[in-house]
Amino acid sequence: MKGAVIVGGATVVVAAVVVGLGVVNTVVTTSEQAAQVRLASCNASLGPSSTAPAASGAEAAQRLNPEQQGTVAAIITIGKQRGLPPLAWQVAIQAGMTESGLRSLGYGDRDSLGIFQMRPSMGWGSPEQVTNPEYAINKFYDVLTKLPDWEQQRPGDSAQDVERSAFPERYHRWEAMAAHLIGTTGAVANPTGCGQGVGALLPAPTQAAGAAIQWALGQQGKPYQWGAATTQQDSFDCSSLMVQSYRSSGIQLPRTSREQYRAGAMLPIEQAQPGDLLFWATDESDPRTIHHVAMYLGDGKIVEAQQDGVPVHIRDVKFSEGELMAQAVRPGV
Numbered sequence: 001m002k003g004a005v006i007v008g009g010a011t012v013v014v015a016a017v018v019v020g021l022g023v024v025n026t027v028v029t030t031s032e033q034a035a036q037v038r039l040a041s042c043n044a045s046l047g048p049s050s051t052a053p054a055a056s057g058a059e060a061a062q063r064l065n066p067e068q069q070g071t072v073a074a075i076i077t078i079g080k081q082r083g084l085p086p087l088a089w090q091v092a093i094q095a096g097m098t099e100s101g102l103r104s105l106g107y108g109d110r111d112s113l114g115i116f117q118m119r120p121s122m123g124w125g126s127p128e129q130v131t132n133p134e135y136a137i138n139k140f141y142d143v144l145t146k147l148p149d150w151e152q153q154r155p156g157d158s159a160q161d162v163e164r165s166a167f168p169e170r171y172h173r174w175e176a177m178a179a180h181l182i183g184t185t186g187a188v189a190n191p192t193g194c195g196q197g198v199g200a201l202l203p204a205p206t207q208a209a210g211a212a213i214q215w216a217l218g219q220q221g222k223p224y225q226w227g228a229a230t231t232q233q234d235s236f237d238c239s240s241l242m243v244q245s246y247r248s249s250g251i252q253l254p255r256t257s258r259e260q261y262r263a264g265a266m267l268p269i270e271q272a273q274p275g276d277l278l279f280w281a282t283d284e285s286d287p288r289t290i291h292h293v294a295m296y297l298g299d300g301k302i303v304e305a306q307q308d309g310v311p312v313h314i315r316d317v318k319f320s321e322g323e324l325m326a327q328a329v330r331p332g333v
Helices: 030-036 056-062 066-081 086-100 133-144 155-163 168-184 207-217 238-247
Strands: 012-019 022-029 264-268 277-281 290-298 301-304 313-316 327-331
Touching: 056 168, 066 086, 066 133, 066 168, 086 133, 086 155, 086 168, 133 155, 155 168, 207 238, 207 290, 207 301, 207 327, 238 290, 238 301
Parallel strands: none
Antiparallel strands: 012 022, 264 327, 277 290, 277 327, 290 301, 301 313
16 A cells, blocks of 8 residues: 555544655644634535535445555645645546545556556656555645636536546546535535525524524535435435424424425515525416525525535525515515
């Protein structure tokens, strides 16, 4: 094994990176790790995200062996040391898993070698360098961060831009697993950067609304899944997030957004308070065309499970935006 990082303990992470014959040990507390992470600006349509079925990322991560886990930890550790956002770590994890199964291989197609199957003949470095995990990870980041749009596209697309594979779609396969590992091995609770800086939110008008808000905010970063079961918390669609958030406060909501529109007191949207539900419809005058629901937080912000590929997040909302219904709904009233 060319490189290994051992991660253990709930509050202390011990990383041992084996490079050549030398061993570099670092001990970083969770709070110190958090301080080192530069979250990307909020763009909820970008990774770390998951379009795979609920829990598939966790299941794939559990199958990684110690060498693969060590490579993941090395990718994250070096990414943090360089001050790169979690999106960069995700790109590297997806590329490494696709190219080598997150192993520093001494063989490959033609002269391809190492975690990312870099080719010495193409200027990536000497055989000794590209099979050195520390060199390979840093070299990957060097190339990635020079790409003009790498932070504005799906992680697998950025991996392809670095690797230039004849099979570009294969990097997306490991999106859910990489996102899961960033949250666990990387100890990043909010990798997308969404959900931060909620502003001067008003206090919830009722205890039930306050509890529902707190529950919803606790799901940030979890993937969207259409038709997600309301009996699990691995993923959500828009209405299942509302069902479970209000269930936590003792209020039962019907399953769909169209049904939820009739599940409380209506009020003009301009009078919405934290915890109230907002609705979007293709025809704003016809509740039968409602297709989305979100929870208002006050201060012009909502928490929502928006769509496939977009994790649960907070975003700004304008009462004048398209398809937004003119009435808000206050559950339990």
